[in-house]
Amino acid sequence: MSDTQEATPEAPPAAGTTRTTRIRRGLARVDRTAALLALGSLALSFVFLQVSLGYNQGRLIPPLDDVYIHLQYARQLGLGEPFRYFPGEPVTTGASSLLYAFMLGGAYAIGFDGQYLLAFAVGLGAVCAAATTALITLLGTRIAGRAVGVWTGVLVMVSGPLLWGSVSGMEVGVLAVLLVGAAYAFVREQLRGRFVATPVLATLLALTRPEGLIVAACLVAAMLWTWRRVVPSAHRRWWTPALAVLPLVAAAGQLLFNQLATGSVQASGVQAKSLLHQGLLMQPLEVADGTVRNLREIAASLAGLSGQDFLPPLTLVLAVLGLAALWTGGRRTLTVVLAAGLALVLLSLSTLSTAQWQNLRYLQPFVPLFLLLAVLGVDGVARVAGRTRRPAVLHGLLAVLLLFSVLATPTWALRFGQQASAMREGPVSVGDWIAYHVPPGSSVGVNDVGAAAWFGGHRTVDLVGLTTPGMDRASRNGAGTLYEALRHLPPGKRPDYFAVFDQWGGAPVGELRRSTIYGTEPLVSFQLVAPPRPLSVTAPQTCQIDRTCDRVNVWKADWRNAGSGDRPDLPVPGTIRDHVNVGDLDDEAAHDWTPHPPVLGLQPVSMVDAGQVAPGRTVVDSARSVTGGESFTLDHLTPGRPVALTGRIGAGPTAEGKSRVRVDVNGVHSSEWELPERPAGTWAQSTYVIPGELVTSSRITVSTGPVAEFVAPYPDYRSYGWWASQ
Numbered sequence: 001m002s003d004t005q006e007a008t009p010e011a012p013p014a015a016g017t018t019r020t021t022r023i024r025r026g027l028a029r030v031d032r033t034a035a036l037l038a039l040g041s042l043a044l045s046f047v048f049l050q051v052s053l054g055y056n057q058g059r060l061i062p063p064l065d066d067v068y069i070h071l072q073y074a075r076q077l078g079l080g081e082p083f084r085y086f087p088g089e090p091v092t093t094g095a096s097s098l099l100y101a102f103m104l105g106g107a108y109a110i111g112f113d114g115q116y117l118l119a120f121a122v123g124l125g126a127v128c129a130a131a132t133t134a135l136i137t138l139l140g141t142r143i144a145g146r147a148v149g150v151w152t153g154v155l156v157m158v159s160g161p162l163l164w165g166s167v168s169g170m171e172v173g174v175l176a177v178l179l180v181g182a183a184y185a186f187v188r189e190q191l192r193g194r195f196v197a198t199p200v201l202a203t204l205l206a207l208t209r210p211e212g213l214i215v216a217a218c219l220v221a222a223m224l225w226t227w228r229r230v231v232p233s234a235h236r237r238w239w240t241p242a243l244a245v246l247p248l249v250a251a252a253g254q255l256l257f258n259q260l261a262t263g264s265v266q267a268s269g270v271q272a273k274s275l276l277h278q279g280l281l282m283q284p285l286e287v288a289d290g291t292v293r294n295l296r297e298i299a300a301s302l303a304g305l306s307g308q309d310f311l312p313p314l315t316l317v318l319a320v321l322g323l324a325a326l327w328t329g330g331r332r333t334l335t336v337v338l339a340a341g342l343a344l345v346l347l348s349l350s351t352l353s354t355a356q357w358q359n360l361r362y363l364q365p366f367v368p369l370f371l372l373l374a375v376l377g378v379d380g381v382a383r384v385a386g387r388t389r390r391p392a393v394l395h396g397l398l399a400v401l402l403l404f405s406v407l408a409t410p411t412w413a414l415r416f417g418q419q420a421s422a423m424r425e426g427p428v429s430v431g432d433w434i435a436y437h438v439p440p441g442s443s444v445g446v447n448d449v450g451a452a453a454w455f456g457g458h459r460t461v462d463l464v465g466l467t468t469p470g471m472d473r474a475s476r477n478g479a480g481t482l483y484e485a486l487r488h489l490p491p492g493k494r495p496d497y498f499a500v501f502d503q504w505g506g507a508p509v510g511e512l513r514r515s516t517i518y519g520t521e522p523l524v525s526f527q528l529v530a531p532p533r534p535l536s537v538t539a540p541q542t543c544q545i546d547r548t549c550d551r552v553n554v555w556k557a558d559w560r561n562a563g564s565g566d567r568p569d570l571p572v573p574g575t576i577r578d579h580v581n582v583g584d585l586d587d588e589a590a591h592d593w594t595p596h597p598p599v600l601g602l603q604p605v606s607m608v609d610a611g612q613v614a615p616g617r618t619v620v621d622s623a624r625s626v627t628g629g630e631s632f633t634l635d636h637l638t639p640g641r642p643v644a645l646t647g648r649i650g651a652g653p654t655a656e657g658k659s660r661v662r663v664d665v666n667g668v669h670s671s672e673w674e675l676p677e678r679p680a681g682t683w684a685q686s687t688y689v690i691p692g693e694l695v696t697s698s699r700i701t702v703s704t705g706p707v708a709e710f711v712a713p714y715p716d717y718r719s720y721g722w723w724a725s726q
Contacts, residue, residue: 160412583622
């Protein structure tokens with residue numbers, strides 16, 4: 001059926017037809033196969049949950065800490081404090097789905113609390129997975145016939161990734177059913193060019209996740225295009241295009257809310273995970289490198305080549321053939337929507353540093369659409385074989401895909417239970433300990449903020465920055481900037497305790513121990529005892545499963561040395577006029593601090609160190625790794641007088657001993673400066689005198705750099721801070 005074919009109007013009910021007869025006829029039109037497949041999906045969701053209960057002594061535990069973030073936001077929303085992670089706290093955008101937060105918040109408001117709210121989230125996901133299975137069956141049937149629809153429904157029903165994500169308690173199932181539902185509504189309403197259900201579903205889609213907004217925007221373009229092509233100008237009504245753009249209006253409203261509430265249109269989760277925001281320097285070529293690398297590895301997973309059992313082998317290849325078959329079959333507008341939407345989604349996800357985390361969670365809602373296209377691709381191949389051979393080729397190839405899927409489904413169920421068990425050992429146990437051992441009114445700094453808040457019942461300081469404003473950018477720049485952000489919190493807002501990973505690939509929380517704010521010994525440690533269950537390097541699971549974060553320590557905070565690095569270790573000549581605190585993001589911005597790496601790919605990663613500079617005096621200070629050079633602006637100077645520039649300087653990883661840098665002032669070469677000899681991991685204080693004739697105003701810009709331009713070796717040191725005195 002082509003885009004331009006008209007629907008055949010239904011005949012009016014015959015005279016004398018009873019209401020009961022009409023109802024029976026309506027029920028008869030329900031696709032019974034789709035209903036049976038939906039029931040099969042529910043049964044498999046039940047099996048997944050039984051496996052998880054078996055791993056967790058009969059108790060319901062989700063496989064991700066992020067689920068508890070949703071539950072905490074939902075509880076606050078149900079209590080009338082939307083988007084405040086705790087009562088009285090600032091509004092934050094850590095909930096990854098606006099629509100899902102309201103759905104769970106509504107459930108809390110009508111009585112679902114505690115484990116019942118978690119059960120509601122899991123049950124909702126299971127129902128959404130079942131509805132997705134039914135809808136994808138109907139969609140496939142409508143666009144390519146019964147065989148395509150049923151085979152797609154079967155493959156979606158047994159899809160391990162979709163089942164895992166749907167019953168995880170996250171918004172995976174909701175997004176999946178809205179994706180398929182919106183596509184199905186578009187196909188049904190496309191023939192008349194009058195869209196009602198499609199824009200409503202697309203609006204909900206746009207409010208579910210950023211990836212949903214991408215597909216919703218493609219549907220908006222398709223609705224407007226179809227309306228202009230199908231509806232004669234004399235019959236066009238303004239409400240159709242007005243309704244069609246509703247998804248974009250809703251998305252704009254959400255972005256406006258983000259801007260007004262937090263000062264950024266982007267949600268904190270996007271900022272914390274995007275390659276565009278990693279580190280201090282924006283390096284487009286490096287972002288492109290990371291994006292292409294992610295895209296290539298995601299493509300391997302979609303092609304069944306990553307060892308992750310995400311999709312059957314060659315699914316991506318078959319999906320591309322499916323797009324071609326859809327185009328040649330006359331569904332050109334739908335082809336463009338799916339091709340553009342899925343391509344843009346893959347590109348968008350590839351810009352995330354977490355693109356492949358948690359079993360490709362962000363990609364799981366799109367599994368039904370990829371499977372539909374793969375079945376269409378197989379159908380296209382079968383048609384080439386000829387009419388007589390087509391059934392054998394079609395069913396034979398699809399049986400192979402089903403075999404690989406069915407073999408992987410138990411693995412995903414076991415993975416679901418194992419990851420939930422690791423959650424119980426880690427974040428859930430930590431949250432329970434916090435609830436019973438941390439004094440009332442105390443706050444806890446955490447890197448996993450879900451279970452710690454949900455079970456702990458104490459105010460949390462999110463070191464990753466999803467639910468605590470200002471921490472996301474600090475954590476992305478290293479331990480030094482994170483330390484500075486924490487120590488600049490008002491005393492009443494600083495964490496009284498810390499519950500953090502000993503090591504982790506996310507925020508550098510383990511390195512904060514060097515700042516002494518953790519104290520000397522942990523109060524308690526939670527070491528995972530279950531065996532590690534890694535899949536492969538290219539198929540990462542949750543970090544508790546592959547043991548990249550196998551221990552959580554709880555510390556009593558010690559702030560006695562906070563801010564001790566603001567003063568120099570030794571007296572400086574004259575009176576201090578200005579101080580550049582390298583590693584403090586606000587102070588760096590105030591002094592125009594800028595690194596000048598000689599090659600792309602180097603970021604001025606921050607760190608924090610402590611040292612005893614005198615008997616009874618311990619200094620803790622942040623620093624940045626400087627390779628090549630840096631520049632900064634000094635203020636409050638007296639023109640014409642020499643300036644003593646005193647630096648706290650440490651050795652870089654490749655530059656123990658002495659090194660020489662070039663010093664420029666306001667772009668004018670001053671001289672060369674031999675930095676002090678210092679072993680790795682320590683610092684020294686050194687002073688360089690800027691001649692008075694170069695101090696032409698009260699404000700000067702100082703730059704350090706290599707003596708020889710362009711070629712190695714380069715200066716390599718740690719820059720902790722600079723004092724200007726006269």
